[in-house]
Amino acid sequence: MPTARPTRAALSRERIVGEAVALADAEGLGALSMRALAGRLGVEAMSLYHHVPNKDALLDAMVDAVFDEFHLPAPGGDWRAELRKRSVSARLALLRHRWAVGLMDSRPAPGAASVRHHDAVLGCLRAAGFSLAATGHTFALVDAHLYGFMVQELALPFAGQDELAEIGAAIIDEETAAAYPHFTEFARDHAMRPGWSFGAEFEVTLDLVLEAVAGLLDPRAAQVPGAPPAPDPVEVVAPVLGVDGCRAGWVGALLEPGAPRPRVVVAPTIGELVETVRETTDVRVVGIDIPIGLPDSTTRAADALARRALPGKASSVFTTLTRAAYAAADRVTADAVNRSLSGQGVGAQAFALREKILEVDAWLRTRPTLEVLEVHPEVSFAAMTGAPLSPGKRTSEGRDARLAALTAAGIGRPSVLEGRGYGADDVLDACAVAWSAARRAAGLSHRLPDPPEVFSDGIPAAIHV
Template sequence: MPPRPRSPRPSLSRTRIVEEAVALADTDGLAALSMRALAGRLGVEAMSLYHHVPNKDALLDAMVDAVFDEMHSPVVGGDWRPELRARSVSGRAALLRHRWAVGLMDARRSPGPAAVAHHDAVIGCLLAQGFSLPAVGHVFALVDAHLYGFMVQELALPFVGEEELAQIGDEIIDEATAAAYPHFTAFAREHAMQPGWTFGAEFEVTLDLVLGAVAGLAPASAPTTPAPVSVDVPVLGVDGCSAGWVGALLEPGAPRPRVVVAATIAELVETVRETADVRVVGIDIPIGLPDSTTRAADALARRALPGKASSVFTTLTRVAYGAPDRAGADAVNRSLSGQGVGAQAFALRAKILEVDAWVRSRPTVEVLEVHPEVCFARMAGAPLRPSKKTDEGRRARLDALAAAGIPRPSVLEGRGYAADDVLDACAVAWTAARFAAGDAERLPDPPEVFSDGIPAAIHV
């Protein structure tokens, strides 16, 4: 009987070598890692490894780089607190998977590209939020001391689980110890040894304390609110809704915004212009689609919404919006800008393409991109925390609009549109009126311009 042919081994590559080295260290510890042991695991001669990594030190650099690649890299322009929190939480998860890496993360003399990119993202996120360079250094020292210090302690604990902790506690706290050290005994028996307690649960609690200290390094800025808007020419604020589009029309002398609904943006604007000579139309939709990058407008809008940065999604590249499904859009967008495609970003695809086509048809009105949450934050001097879909959130937005000179609209909800749609349209109309009066701001200023030739900026 002829011998059965052997299945071919996967070809040797630097990536495969690093993956196997990490797996070996994960299972057997760093002390077990040698070039000979790694070669045996890969089924090759040790000398063949040196075609891909020059020595063990370079291998360790690459292994640490792989761990950095598993950590969340803060988004430049995102709110520093949730971004740093996600970094530390993901860092602990990575170090629990790769315990050998504790103590090595910032100890390498030749950091790899993932490590450098990670640190660059942290620095960029903090600088974008107004932290000074010395403050960035303080933040790194404090946050990293918490992450790595906590991991050293967590991984060194001499027990795993409640049963082992209870056993050790009984061994340590005898009657004599309990009598001599009542405070230590009370803490151990009444807190640490209670069912459900784990040392790991302390990580996020103490992390929030650390981030609270970091907040003391953040630049102080006194909240300012603009004067009530003056409506001197008809303007229209528009938001998407289930019926299509809902508009809030502001006219000179009108007691309140008039609400108009239509299936398409072109139909909405034409309907309004039958009775009002609208000069400016603001729309809550991205206008000006990037080719192979993210947009500065989105990053700056997130920066203007500390604590609510997640309400600003990242605009996809123009090619990605042309994909028929989210999976295709994700693949295209990652290849161009390095960013994945969220469900919300892709769900707005049809409306974004509709507005894009309408703007490129050169309508005879000034068209602005506006983000309602940035508007409300500007009106109130700080982001509005309650959700716009709650009674509390609706009251807060009505109060902000009233203080900004926009009375309660004629209706708040109807068939195919909800109260939050109408309030967002009113906020957009507020910015349109500010633009008509020459008071609006642009993020960024001047706007970016991509290959479509459309200025890309969020107005407020």
């Protein structure tokens, strides 16, 4: 009886392009030829030309396939969040397809995915109120940041902190240090510190770009206040840490890609907590339930907007005191100082958090090499569910409601709920903060206000959701 031949997948344009992308990913663009591609597909080279007329057409199709992996900005939403998500997704796509960086936007015959992508970016900016000229300026600057950063990132002569340290040690001898003090200071005190990576600069600099182009927006255009809560569960794309204060000091909920549930970590100080986590995990974003960015002589817009987001539960957001009031040794003095500066008295809750607020403020001034966000757990829970959670967080009903909200939002039940020096309400608040941090890492979060306020301390003051 004759042996049946194994069936071979039918040759198609999609299959050819997919295999060409895989070949370029594995061996580089220089290894791509029609003959090599035919060999991978198990066909004669001439059979490829029934589907792609020539190699240029194949490259056009490959670039189009990469564009298809970029996030398509949606018009009518939060334009910053949409453009941010687009650039973050584009960087990840270009890290997967390193050969493509120099080819994007350079093909004379762009495909449908390329045109669709450009149309979506343009539509998002126009819907936000950018003029045609401002739309062109913004698109050019955002793309210059994306492709310029990728060219530099992919060309770096080191793959990690260890290799960077070796290169730095070889370059910076005593003579170099004496001749070039600024270069030496940056290398030794910043770039060569544990935890720093060039890739982490991408989102920081992207936010600076988006902040800059916001000034091009027509002030008469209707503003979209904030992105609506995402209906789908959050995708954890990078390790993030959510932090809440507790009796033991600080409790953190660590989310990692692929992990089924948050890992709970406790430490007496915020610095120790973060460093403990960073010993084993390259955490990218830390969210903290504490005011960040202290006003000089006013109240904060972040607090007012958070109250507005919590109808019926506005009392859960206390008014942040002025920096001078927090410097006072007791509440009576703080009350007098704050009234003289902002006209507001000092509530017991606001002053009770004085030590933790000053601790985080001092820690931020050490310039930790990661992104630190202010998050309000009740605002995060309201965003998850579409409305504030009415049961108190220390009640069994409130605990169950918060666990259900986290589960629906894609956050599994924490590894532990309570322990020595921290309760279930602390852990669940830390998980809600971690949810907002994960949204930030994925380019989905928005800020209250946007752009943030900046006081004399130079720290952006905004609550992230």
